[in-house]
Amino acid sequence: MRTRVAIIGAGPAGLMLAHLLHAQGIDVVVLERQTPDHVQGRIRAGVLERVTVDIMTRLGLDDRMRAEGLVEEGFCLADGERLIRIDIAELTGQTVMVYGQTEIQRDLVEAAQVRGLDVRWQIDDIALHALDSDTPWLTCREGEIDWHITADFIIGCDGFHGVSRRAVPASAAQIHERVYPFAWLGILADVPPCHHELIYANHSRGFALASLRSPTRSRYYIDVPTDTQLADWPEQRLWDELAMRLGPTVAARITQGPALEISLAPLRSFVFEPMRHGRLLLCGDAAHIVPPTGAKGLNLAASDVHYAAQALTSWYAHNDNDGIAHYAGKALARVWQAQRFSWSLTRLVHRFPEDGRFERAMQLAEFNHIAGSRAAQMAIAENYVGLPV
Numbered sequence: 001m002r003t004r005v006a007i008i009g010a011g012p013a014g015l016m017l018a019h020l021l022h023a024q025g026i027d028v029v030v031l032e033r034q035t036p037d038h039v040q041g042r043i044r045a046g047v048l049e050r051v052t053v054d055i056m057t058r059l060g061l062d063d064r065m066r067a068e069g070l071v072e073e074g075f076c077l078a079d080g081e082r083l084i085r086i087d088i089a090e091l092t093g094q095t096v097m098v099y100g101q102t103e104i105q106r107d108l109v110e111a112a113q114v115r116g117l118d119v120r121w122q123i124d125d126i127a128l129h130a131l132d133s134d135t136p137w138l139t140c141r142e143g144e145i146d147w148h149i150t151a152d153f154i155i156g157c158d159g160f161h162g163v164s165r166r167a168v169p170a171s172a173a174q175i176h177e178r179v180y181p182f183a184w185l186g187i188l189a190d191v192p193p194c195h196h197e198l199i200y201a202n203h204s205r206g207f208a209l210a211s212l213r214s215p216t217r218s219r220y221y222i223d224v225p226t227d228t229q230l231a232d233w234p235e236q237r238l239w240d241e242l243a244m245r246l247g248p249t250v251a252a253r254i255t256q257g258p259a260l261e262i263s264l265a266p267l268r269s270f271v272f273e274p275m276r277h278g279r280l281l282l283c284g285d286a287a288h289i290v291p292p293t294g295a296k297g298l299n300l301a302a303s304d305v306h307y308a309a310q311a312l313t314s315w316y317a318h319n320d321n322d323g324i325a326h327y328a329g330k331a332l333a334r335v336w337q338a339q340r341f342s343w344s345l346t347r348l349v350h351r352f353p354e355d356g357r358f359e360r361a362m363q364l365a366e367f368n369h370i371a372g373s374r375a376a377q378m379a380i381a382e383n384y385v386g387l388p389v
Contacts, residue, residue, distance in 0.1 A: 001029070001147055001148070001149045001150070002149075002150050002151075003027050003028060003029045003118075003149060003150075003151050004021075004026050004027040004028065004151060004152045004153070004316070005021055005026060005027065005028045005029075005151060005152065005153050005154075005155060005312060006028070006029050006031065006138060006149055006151040006153070006154045006155070007028060007029070007030045007031070007154075007155045007157055008030075008031050008032075008126060008138075008154065008155065008156050008157060008158045008162065008163065008164050009030075009031075009032060009156065009157035009158035009159060009162060009164075009284075009286070010030050010031075010032035010036075010039060010109075010119055010121065011032075011039055011042075011105065011157065011159065011284070012101060012104050012105055012108060012284075012298060012301060012302075013157040013283045013284035013285075013301040013302070013304065013305055014030055014032070014155070014157035014158075014283075015030065015105070015108035015109065015112060015117075015119070016055055016059070016108065016301075016302065016305045017155060017157065017283065017305045017308055017309055018030050018112065018117050018119070019059045019061075019108065019111065019112070019115070019117065020055070020058070020059065020305065020309040020313075021309060021312060021313070022115065022117055023058075023059070024313050024316070024317070026312065026313070026316055028117070028118065029118045029119075029120065029149065030112075030117065030118065030119040030120065031120050031123040031126060031138075031140060032119065032120065032121050032122075032123060033122070033123055033124065033126070033158070033162075034121070034122070035121055035122055036109060036121055039105060039109075040102060040105050040106060040109065041102075042101075042102070042105075046098055046099050046100035046101050046102075046103070046104075046213060046298075047072070047096050047097075047098055047198070047211075047295035047299075048065075048069075048096060048097040048098070048099055048104075048298070048299065049096060049299040049302070049385060049386030050094060050385065050386055051299060051302050051303050051306055051386055051389050052097075052104075052298060052299050052302040053065070053097050055302055055305065055306065056104065056107070059111070061107045061108065061111050064103070064107060065097065065099045065103070065104070065107070068099065068103070068214065069097045069098060069099035070097070070098040070099070070212065070214065070215075071095050071096075071097060071098075072088075072095060072096045072097070072098055072197055072198070073087065073088060073089035073090075073095050073197075074086055074087045074088050074089065074090075074197050075088070075197050075198040075199070075200070075384065076195070076197055076198065076199045076200070077199075077200050077201075077202075077348075077349070077367065077370065078199055078200065078201035078202065078203075078246065078247060078250070079201075079202050079363075079364070079367045080203070080247065081247060081249070082367070082371070083199070083249075083250075084367065084370055084371045085197075086370075086377050086380050086381050086384065087377075087381070088381040088384055088385050091374075091377060091378050091381040091382075092378075092381050092382055092385050094385040095385070096295075096384070096385055096386075098211075098212060098213065098214075100213050101298055104298075120142060122142070122143075123140050123141070123142055124140065124141045124142075125139070125140055125141045126138060126139070126140040126163050127139050127140070127163065127167075128154055128163065128164065128167040128280065131154070131167060131168075131277055131278040131279055131280045132277075132278040132279075133278070133279070134152075134279070135150055135151075135152070136150075136151060136152075136153070136154050136278065136279040136280065137149060137150040137151065138151070138154060151279075152279065152315075153279050153280075153281065153312065153324075154279060154280050154281075155280075155281050155282075155283060155308060156280060156281070156282045156283065156286040156287075157283045157284050157286060157301075157305075158286055159284070159285040159286055160270070160285045160286070160289055162286050164280065164282060164286050165272055165282060165286050165287065167277075167280060168272075168274075168277045168280070169277075172274070172277060173272065173273070173274075174272075174273045174274075175270070175271075175272055175273075176269075176270070176271040176272075176273075177268060177269065177270045177271075178268065178269040178270075178343075179266070179267075179268045180226075180266070180267035180268060180269075180291065180346070180350075181225075181226060181352060181353050181354075182206075182207075182223040182224060182225060182226060182267065182350065182353075183223065183224055183225070183226050183228060183264050183265055183266045183267060184209075184221045184222070184223055184224075184264070184265045184267065184292065185221065185222050185223070185224045185228065185230075185233060185238065185262070185263075185264050186219060186220065186221045186261075186262065186263045186264075186265070187219070187220050187221075187235070187238050187239075187242075187259050187261070187262050188213070188217070188218070188219050188259065188260045188261040188262075188263075189217070189218055189220075189256075189257040189258065189259055189260055190216055190217050190257060190258075190260060191216070191217075191218050191255040191256065191257040192215065192216060192218065192255050193210070193211075193212035193215070193218045194210050194218070194246070194250055194251075194253040194254045194255070195210055195212075195250065195253065196212075198210065198211045198212070199211075199246065199250060200293070200345070200349045201245055201246050201247065201250075201349065202348065202349045202350070202351070202363065202367075203244070203245040203246075203247070204351075205241070205244055205245050206222060206223045206224070206245060206350070206351060207221075207222065207223040207245070207349050207350045207351070208220070208221065208222050208223075208241075208242055208245035208246050209221040209222075210242075210246055210250065210254075218255075220238075220242050222238070222241055222242060222245060223350055224264075226266060228264060230262060230264055233262070235258070235259050235262070238262070239254070239256045242254065265292070267291040267292070267293075267346070268289050268291070269289065269290060269291060269339055269342065269343060270288060270289040271287070271288045271332070271335060271336070271339060272286075272287045272288065273328070273332065274328045275287045275304070275327065275328040275331050275332055275335075276324070276327050276328040281308050281311075281324075281327055281328075282304075283301060283304035283305055283308055283331075284297075284300070284301030284304055284305075285297065285301065287304070287331075287335070288300060288335050288339070290338055290339055290342040291342050291343070291346045293342055293345045293346040293349065293350075294338065294341050294342035294345050294346075294383070294384070295384075296338040296341070296342050299338075299386055300334065300335060300338050303331070303334050303386075303389045304331050306389050307323075307327055307330045307331050307389070308327060308331075310323055311323030311324045311326075311327045312324075334387060334389065337383070337387050338383075338387075341383040341384075345380075348363060348366055348367075
């Protein structure tokens with residue numbers, strides 16, 4: 001098989017890129033190891049920056065997002081009894097959109113079927129070859145059929161555990177990583193949110209987050225030790241802990257209900273360099289992971305896709321190699337800014353096991369600074385809505 005661009009991974013990043021290239025008349029094939037139901041069933045974050053909203057709009061896939069999504073003009077930081085509201089709309093003139101990643105995935109998959117994109121599911125044994133040549137190729141298995149696919153470019157959108165990143169020689173790679181000493185224990189329930197905006201809370205018992213997916217669906221998190229077992233947290237214990245950490249004012253507005261999902265997710269910061277090796281470009285979680293505190297994971301994948309689509313379109317339309325040559329630099333500059341913000345917000349709202357009285361005093365000083373400084377709130381708001389691409 002011959003194609004111009006082979007994309008590995010049919011999550012939001014891979015399908016966004018496939019749609020953008022298909023709209024420019026660029027041949028593309030998408031290969032995904034899992035089933036459509038498995039990919040669709042991964043319940044992830046859903047706070048969308050402008051870059052993500054703009055891509056869905058460019059693709060003509062924004063109708064349901066605008067009808068069902070929630071426009072958020074701010075969020076809150078909580079420390080004890082105090083709620084500090086960050087008015088991102090007033091501070092930046094921008095907003096974010098609350099619209100679940102599962103819904104974006106659904107919109108992208110349904111449109112791919114209608115528009116005739118070549119998306120292949122349950123593809124096994126993917127291996128990448130000759131990435132330094134002008135004609136890289138990959139091998140894979142689709143059922144009983146072995147495929148040899150030659151392409152101009154291979155794009156790795158296959159996540160942290162995918163094969164694409166591992167195809168880069170170790171001698172050419174550099175890894176930056178911080179593994180955090182806690183995980184997020186989350187509960188999703190069809191209950192009205194306790195607040196119309198997200199609340200990030202720092203409590204003596206630990207971190208808590210109150211978030212929402214819709215006017216009738218809520219998502220809550222607490223941080224727990226990394227060796228925590230889900231069996232140790234029955235639903236009522238989790239609801240009770242959330243109420244304590246979010247404080248009595250917020251707790252009075254929490255509606256409890258049966259869990260649709262209870263999940264446990266470890267936290268890490270991870271950056272892989274380079275994001276391009278020869279004719280392989282990496283996008284999204286294949287190249288970087290951010291802690292979910294700043295809601296940057298999906299949005300960073302979207303900015304990678306934005307840069308990759310620009311580079312590939314320029315290559316085919318104008319035989320211009322500059323976009324390909326500078327892809328990694330552009331993408332990584334934004335990645336590191338998002339890592340910095342995610343790290344700083346994580347540090348502010350979590351209590352690390354090694355922290356003592358000094359670290360706690362620094363947190364309190366930072367909360368006081370934010371509460372009393374428009375400039376501090378502006379810096380947080382600019383990063384929260386997303387830096388320009």
